[in-house]
Amino acid sequence: MYRHAAIVLILICVWTWPVEVWGHGFAGKRLFPQTMLFDDPAPLDEFNLFFGQAKTPDGLTTSYVLDTAKRITPWWSVGFSQEFDQLSFGSGSTSGFQNWAPHTKGTFLVSERHETLISWGLDWDIGGIGSHVVGASTQSTLTPQLFFGKGFGDLPRSLQWLQPFAITGYVAPSFPLQPSPVQTLQAGFSLQYSLQYLNNFVQDLGFQGFSRALVRGLVPIVEGVFTSCLNQGGVVGGAGCQVVGFINPGFFWFVPHPFEGKGYAMGQIGVEASIPITALSGQSVGFTAMWGTYLDDLFPTSLGAPLFAELFTTKTRATYGNPIFGQ
Amino acid sequence: MLRPLIMLAILVIWLTPHPVGAHAFVEHAEPRVGQKVKTSPSVVRVWFDQGLIGGRIRIENAAGQEIVSSINCLSSHDKYLLEIVIPQPLPGGDYHVYYEADDVHTHTTPGDHFFFVESEGTVAKPVTLTE
Numbered sequence: 036m037y038r039h040a041a042i043v044l045i046l047i048c049v050w051t052w053p054v055e056v057w058g059h060g061f062a063g064k065r066l067f068p069q070t071m072l073f074d075d076p077a078p079l080d081e082f083n084l085f086f087g088q089a090k091t092p093d094g095l096t097t098s099y100v101l102d103t104a105k106r107i108t109p110w111w112s113v114g115f116s117q118e119f120d121q122l123s124f125g126s127g128s129t130s131g132f133q134n135w136a137p138h139t140k141g142t143f144l145v146s147e148r149h150e151t152l153i154s155w156g157l158d159w160d161i162g163g164i165g166s167h168v169v170g171a172s173t174q175s176t177l178t179p180q181l182f183f184g185k186g187f188g189d190l191p192r193s194l195q196w197l198q199p200f201a202i203t204g205y206v207a208p209s210f211p212l213q214p215s216p217v218q219t220l221q222a223g224f225s226l227q228y229s230l231q232y233l234n235n236f237v238q239d240l241g242f243q244g245f246s247r248a249l250v251r252g253l254v255p256i257v258e259g260v261f262t263s264c265l266n267q268g269g270v271v272g273g274a275g276c277q278v279v280g281f282i283n284p285g286f287f288w289f290v291p292h293p294f295e296g297k298g299y300a301m302g303q304i305g306v307e308a309s310i311p312i313t314a315l316s317g318q319s320v321g322f323t324a325m326w327g328t329y330l331d332d333l334f335p336t337s338l339g340a341p342l343f344a345e346l347f348t349t350k351t352r353a354t355y356g357n358p359i360f361g362q
Numbered sequence: 363m364l365r366p367l368i369m370l371a372i373l374v375i376w377l378t379p380h381p382v383g384a385h386a387f388v389e390h391a392e393p394r395v396g397q398k399v400k401t402s403p404s405v406v407r408v409w410f411d412q413g414l415i416g417g418r419i420r421i422e423n424a425a426g427q428e429i430v431s432s433i434n435c436l437s438s439h440d441k442y443l444l445e446i447v448i449p450q451p452l453p454g455g456d457y458h459v460y461y462e463a464d465d466v467h468t469h470t471t472p473g474d475h476f477f478f479v480e481s482e483g484t485v486a487k488p489v490t491l492t493e
Contacts, residue, residue, distance in 0.1 A: 064473050235388040236475050238396035
């Protein structure tokens with residue numbers, strides 16, 4: 036008993052050990068927000084809650100998703116995602132959990148000057164854990180992922196009003212671990228315009244007080260995600276392959292830190308309309324909302340810091356520092 | 363006997379207060395980001411939203427020539443402020459302000475912005491760095 040308690044205590048202490056702070060989702064001046072339909076391009080210390088509602092061929096689906104991740108090093112994280120669905124249809128309703136899905140992500144290319152991040156990811160959907168009444172698969176699936184993010188701050192000054200734009204995206208083929216006739220391919224993109232970037236680096240819009248806080252945290256965004264089969268019945272692009280996808284216009288807002296002088300953003304909120312692009316995707320416009328917590332802003336020296344940041348500090352700063360100051 | 367002491371030491375270290383806050387963002391600048399000013403400013407200032415331990419500023423003209431730079435720009439009385447004195451009135455034109463702010467966790471925030479001086483003139487105010 037004592038040994039178990041000691042192990043748990045040590046794990047908690049290691050998890051929250053105070054080490055140096057590293058930024059979440061940054062490439063140079065660019066902060067990439069967490070998008071709703073797919074993951075953002077950077078490994079993060081985060082705790083996200085999503086809520087969505089859509090009318091599908093199965094009925095009215097209400098989804099609650101918890102997604103969290105923890106950085107092991109400044110550029111590598113592990114985490115998991117868990118979704119709970121409620122289905123309402125003509126004769127009744129049902130509910131249940133989807134499969135538990137641990138995931139990991141690592142960044143292998145960062146360019147501060149060009150505001151670019153490229154990362155790999157791996158998602159493991161563990162089959163048989165979730166409830167079949169909400170469509171949870173009995174098969175486990177591995178999904179390798181490639182993420183990218185690119186800000187346009189390196190555009191010439193004559194195009195300065197375009198500099199706050201950024202794009203992010205991903206592509207991810209899914210591979211069932213058991214023999215299956217169906218393999219899928221997912222892809223997504225987002226186009227975002229950061230008023231925080233505009234206000235801080237391009238043109239101060241002149242707002243003051245509350246309106247300044249409101250405007251400088253705003254990020255209008257359009258994102259989309261699409262899923263299709265890589266093969267159907269063993270045939271690439273076989274008959275029966277149908278695209279499922281959504282286009283989501285909406286906005287994010289970086290939530291200011293509650294304590295003055297403790298940094299700007301402690302998280303983000305977002306709301307998007309969810310427009311199905313095929314009949315199979317849905318029958319009407321739904322919506323999605325999220326609350327994202329930046330653990331590295333709220334707990335920068337403990338829970339929100341990478342476990343092994345010190346090992347990478349010198350190399351990372353020397354590599355990615357601003358060359359204008361010779362670092 | 364040793365194990366409880368080790369556990370206690372771990373807890374004490376873990377619970378020792380640490381300063382909190384992360385990601386120094388620009389609060390505002392003077393001249394403002396992208397602003398057109400009629401006369402040359404005497405000081406360029408950039409305020410941040412959390413405490414700093416140091417910072418650097420370099421100002422270039424439109425041709426990329428350095429006007430002034432300093433590696434020690436932290437205000438002596440305001441830990442949220444980086445500032446640099448403009449030694450001579452600036453001729454009309456675009457000016458590019460580069461900066462790096464080191465916050466209390468030695469996390470470095472890089473950034474840059476432009477301001478524009480409409481015409482050559484005298485320094486607007488006497489040069490005064492905050493003390």
